[in-house]
Amino acid sequence: MSSVLEIAxxxxxxHVHLDEPDAAPRGLLVLGHGAGGGVEAPDLLGARxxxxxxxxxxxxxxQPYRVAGRKAPPPAAQLDEAWAAVVxxxxxxxxxxxxxHGGRSSGARVACRxxxxxxxxxxxxxxxxxxxxLLAPARKDGTRSDRRPEIDAVTxxxxxxSGARDRFGIPGETSTREVVVLAGDHALKARGPVRDAVGGWLERTVTAVRP
Known part of the structure; x- marks a missing residue:
């Protein structure tokens, strides 16, 4: 069953595009979109x-700015406040x-924060x-902000x-972080490989919490 909810x-x-399984859900996956994109991105559909x-x-x-028709995202604090309300x-x-919780690109950053x-x-x-x-687009002087602390703060x-050719970098593995590198770039357009990479991990994760 699918529906679209409007959440203040x-x-x-x-707007929340909600898909429910046929039986009572074993868990809930909440996904955010990229900065100028939407919820129909191939990797989000693969994860769904x-x-x-x-x-x-x-x-x-x-996010509200995309509902309003804007492409440029607002400051991170506003994204986080809207995310908190939806969550x-x-x-x-x-x-x-x-x-x-999760998402792609900017949405992944929001979920990590x-x-x-x-x-x-x-x-x-x-x-x-x-x-x-991991890295922001280059400034005029060529420097790039490091977003690594946002994902490293997740416990x-x-x-x-990530795509093997992602120009924004690929996170490294840690004791709590698994990393899967797929063919492609930042767009992660191969829906099937994303689905396959995510499915087993979701099963293990949910089973560990709720057998």
């Missing part, structure tokens, strides 16, 4: 397919199931980081999926 945030409404196949509900979150609503509507800073009751059991951008299990 302090920065305007967010994997989650539904393993009995999870999936919520793909369209709060979804936590209330899906009580008692493990929640995995939230995993470290959200109210403890709203934090996820794991994070799915698709095309996490729950992380799966990072």
């Amino acid at each position: 945030t302090v920065h305007g409404p967010a 397919a994997a989650a539904l196949a393993h009995g999870l509900a999936v919520a793909r979150v369209l 709060g609503h979804l936590t209330a509507s899906h009580p008692g199931v493990p929640r995995v 939230g995993a470290a800073t959200l109210d403890p009751a709203l934090r996820p059991v794991a994070v799915l980081a698709l095309a996490f951008p 729950v299990p992380v799966l990072a999926v």
Whole structure:
């Protein structure tokens, strides 16, 4: 069953594309989109397919600035506040199931920041980081901001999926972070390989929390 929810945030409404499995969900995967993109990105659809196949509900979150038709994202604090409002609503509507937060590119950054800073009751059991951008685009002087601290601050299990030619860099493995490198670039357009990479990890993650 699929539906689109409108959820109020302090920065305007967010739209949540919610897909529910046929049976009661074993968990909930919440996904954010890239900076100028939307919830139909191939890697997000691949992750959705994997989650539904393993009995999870999936919520793909369209941030308020994209609902309003803008492509340029607002400051990170506004993205995080809207994300927190949506996560709060979804936590209330899906009580008692493990929640995995994630997204692609900018959405992965938001999910990582939230995993470290959200109210403890709203934090996820794991994070799915698709095309996490370790480095920002180059400034005029050629320097690039390092986003590594955002993903390094996550203490729950992380799966990072990146394209081998991602110009923004690829996260490294740690004791809590698995890394899968697929053919392709930052766009991660190969939906099937993303689905295959995500499915087994989601199954292990949810089973570890809720057998």
